[in-house]
């Protein structure tokens with residue numbers, strides 16, 4: 438049974454007050470809070486078990502290496518990758534997508550080649566592709582969401598042309614909460630010989646993920662949204678795509694031999710992991726993923742679906758609130774604007790006075806904001822520990838905003 442009070446007790450920050458009110462944390466889309474086992478792992482990692490990884494032959498280095506490397510297996514299990522060698526550890530999704538741009542796309546794409554994106558992407562899945570546009574003349578093509586915020590996978594597949602070299606698409610919009618049918622996109626794209634990168638930053642947080650079932654070539658996750666430490670993350674790269682990649686960052690750990698004349702590289706995945714990594718952060722991510730797997734991602738998804746349904750119903754009762762994105766089965770992410778002149782920053786400031794944390798702005802999704810025709814929204818994003826009482830607090834807070842700002 439999913440016992441949300443018991444789960445909340447695992448997150449010490451949730452029992453603090455903000456502005457004299459119990460914290461109501463609805464900014465999970467930006468970053469999630471950490472359960473005690475993750476906090477303990479990070480503390481222990483520094484207090485008792487810290488050393489650099491891979492290089493030492495002493496006790497602490499071996500211990501840190503063992504714990505760090507074990508996380509690769511944990512992530513492979515979490516994503517159901519065929520092998521832990523398909524997991525490249527990094528600092529988060531931004532690094533993961535940049536690595537694909539530099540290591541896979543740059544050497545392969547030429548002027549006139551196309552990358553297909555949706556207008557719902559986070560800047561982390563846009564700007565690296567602009568680098569290719571600016572530097573190599575690669576053309577970016579865009580598919581817009583429907584009026585309700587859903588994304589028609591057939592429209593993505595129809596937009597694939599003879600020059601499309603990559604489809605890069607989010608599994609879940611960080612603004613609209615839209616869940617994208619990435620499996621259909623991957624299978625259609627595969628039939629046309631086009632690889633697919635899935636940005637799983639939000640998707641992996643809200644639903645079980647099986648990269649083999651999805652059939653993607655790349656799947657990026659970021660640790661801090663998965664209840665793990667910031668500065669941790671990974672990207673799944675299908676072995677066939679790994680074989681096509683050249684190293685991105687050069688330095689220690691990713692080599693076999695270096696001389697004045699030549700360098701030979703370590704086998705993947707280490708070949709793509711230069712330098713001292715986020716050791717303790719990654720160990721903390723492993724603990725966070727174990728925590729999620731113990732809860733069961735199906736159960737997390739079920740809890741959040743019930744919260745989303747309740748929040749949608751309550752928000753519908755406020756006819757001066759506009760919810761951006763009403764796709765069926767969307768994740769519990771609500772981007773709001775209010776009728777009248779209320780600015781998202783004012784909404785967020787008033788809610789903050791009530792102890793409610795939401796995010797205001799463009800959410801690193803400016804092409805989407807342009808498509809929606811709004812400069813900014815206030816976004817309430819729910820996580821595995823949120824409750825229907827917190828939905829009610831949000832509604833009360835919005836009513837106060839309406840009274841003060843309309």
Ligand code: PLP
Nearest residue numbers: 529530531559561611638639659
């Ligand atoms: N992609 C999506 C959909 C996101 O929501 C985010 C973070 O907000 C990112 C990518 C970037 O993640 P990070 O900043 O952890 O690299």
